[in-house]
Amino acid sequence: MPAANERALEKAKAIAADALIFDLEDAVAPDAKESARDKAVAAVTGGGYGRRELTIRINGMDTEWHADDLAAAAQAGPDGIVVPKVGSADEVRALVAAIEKAGAPEHTQLWAMVETPQAMLDVAAIASASERLGVLVMGTNDLAKELHAEHVPGRQPLLTGLGLCLLGARAAGKVILDGVYNDVKNADGFAAEARQGRELGFDGKTLIHPSQVEPCNEAFAPSEQEVADAEEIVTVWNETLSSGKGVATVNGRMIENLHVENAQRVLDMSKAIAALQVDD
Incomplete structure (x- = not known):
């Protein structure tokens, strides 16, 4: 400005x-x-x-x-x-x-x-x-x-x-x-x-x-689909860890820790944007 x-x-x-x-x-x-x-x-x-x-x-x-x-x-x-x-x-x-x-x-x-x-x-x-x-x-x-x-x-x-x-x-x-x-x-x-x-x-x-x-x-901003995909990745990953399994897959694709970190970043950004919209 x-x-x-x-x-x-x-x-x-x-x-x-x-x-x-x-x-x-x-x-x-x-x-x-x-x-x-x-x-x-x-x-x-x-x-x-x-x-x-x-x-x-x-x-x-x-x-x-x-x-x-x-x-x-x-x-x-x-x-x-x-x-x-x-x-x-x-x-x-x-x-x-x-x-x-x-x-x-x-x-x-x-x-x-x-x-x-x-x-x-x-x-x-x-x-x-x-x-x-x-x-x-x-x-x-x-x-x-x-x-x-x-x-x-x-x-x-x-x-x-x-x-x-x-x-x-x-x-x-x-x-x-x-x-x-x-x-x-x-x-x-x-x-x-x-x-x-x-x-x-x-x-x-x-x-x-x-x-x-x-x-x-x-x-x-992440799209609704990106947020939904990220939520699924984090959920499946946590369920896999809890069950003691060694491999997690989402829609036929193997996911690793790096995918979970990326997914969590998407979710964190979505939450931050939602909070800003409330403040506005």
Whole structure:
């Protein structure tokens, strides 16, 4: 959400998103940076957003606004401070030190945007550089620009980078979010890319328009059939263990512990989504 736009910030209180990014970077003109910073801080400290995670995306480390953005965001104490173009483990450590020096509460995490070729090559080190780094965010627009690549259906030019970042995030045990989809009027294209992001293994997707929220939630949430299948796998597995049998099968397919872990993750996600819907 562009933090300079008070109407957008107010509207965000009713959007069914899991997290909100109050943007001070690309969505804000240079002459509005300072007022946007004040509005983002007021939004975080003023409340009214319910269970949604609140984050502030500050301007990059190479800009004149970065230091003041970081200090103000840290003192506001959002759930996360989103920093663009994080390219190394040293930068992560420097950012964390600055966030802590500015007095950020313990719950405020660093969300690092990875969007350059160098970040793709160093993502494992970036992801594991600090416990305070909680989330990686794919910056697919900037990555495509740096690669001289085109935005095409299926994202073939970006798949290497997406895969490397997924590997790094999973190795470090961090959440990773897929990048944005630019054409807000292309509902079918968005649905296909959101589905691809889930199939690749991303935990969610960053969005640029409220119209993308519902189809994104649908893409990343388990279907009724997936929940039913997961329940059957867990039930059969537990019955097999209780009976002392060595092999469990569901619909003629042998299942192992890894299948049960995947099934349990589906059930946990379904329960979490149900709880959020009650809160809304």
